[in-house]
Amino acid sequence: MSDEVVFYSSPMSRGRMVHWMLEETGAPYRYELINLENRDQKKPAYLAVNPMGKVPAIVHRGTVVTECGAICAYLADAFPAAALAPPLDSPLRGSYYRWLFFGATCVEPAVIDRMLARPAVSKPSALGYGCYEDAVETLAGALKPGPFLLGRQFSAADVYVGSQIGFGLMTKSLEPRPAFREYCGRLEERPAHRRFMEQTEQLIAQMKKVS
Numbered sequence: 001m002s003d004e005v006v007f008y009s010s011p012m013s014r015g016r017m018v019h020w021m022l023e024e025t026g027a028p029y030r031y032e033l034i035n036l037e038n039r040d041q042k043k044p045a046y047l048a049v050n051p052m053g054k055v056p057a058i059v060h061r062g063t064v065v066t067e068c069g070a071i072c073a074y075l076a077d078a079f080p081a082a083a084l085a086p087p088l089d090s091p092l093r094g095s096y097y098r099w100l101f102f103g104a105t106c107v108e109p110a111v112i113d114r115m116l117a118r119p120a121v122s123k124p125s126a127l128g129y130g131c132y133e134d135a136v137e138t139l140a141g142a143l144k145p146g147p148f149l150l151g152r153q154f155s156a157a158d159v160y161v162g163s164q165i166g167f168g169l170m171t172k173s174l175e176p177r178p179a180f181r182e183y184c185g186r187l188e189e190r191p192a193h194r195r196f197m198e199q200t201e202q203l204i205a206q207m208k209k210v211s
């Protein structure tokens with residue numbers, strides 16, 4: 001069976017974090033462009049891949065994986081030579097899961113709620129992230145030892161959570177603490193990040209030419 005990853009995405013979407021992750025793994029992959037403006041994501045061909053009608057999604061060895069955090073974790077395990085996840089018996093494995101899931105259940109909703117200026121809810125204790133301030137403080141604490149979430153070891157958790165921090169800073173929905181900016185700066189220096197950004201810019205330019 002082919003090891004190629006089929007990657008359904010748009011360069012203007014959360015798929016960017018999976019694109020970067022693919023470059024980190026060194027996996028062979030094929031980018032299938034889903035044009036969100038043309039609503040390709042809601043057409044039957046793509047709904048057969050992801051019934052949510054959302055990007056990104058990957059298909060690898062006949063299995064569909066959706067949800068950016070799950071895709072990053074899956075790719076780290078599927079391509080272990082890149083060492084993007086601590087081994088199962090490593091003491092770092094618990095922290096790795098912790099920050100991956102914290103990214104999905106706390107950082108993302110806190111940042112998006114702030115970006116959309118969603119009104120305060122009557123029962124904040126029912127929110128998984130509690131409140132924006134607590135989520136941001138916890139995130140800052142996680143980055144304090146540095147240079148990465150797991151200390152010296154860069155992992156898929158940095159791709160996922162780092163992408164959310166980058167998005168939050170870009171959209172001004174995350175306060176521009178020096179620790180967040182410095183962490184993103186370190187991530188952006190990675191050769192895989194540079195390759196993914198160059199490819200993203202080319203894809204966006206191509207899409208502009210066609211439209």
Ligand SMILES: N[C@@H](CCC(=O)N[C@@H](CS)C(=O)NCC(=O)O)C(=O)O
Nearest residue numbers: 013014041053054055056067068069
């Ligand atoms: N929970 C999903 C969210 C995916 C998502 O919301 N993707 C957006 C682009 S950033 C999308 O496909 N929007 C198009 C639509 O909903 O029509 C993940 O983490 O992958």
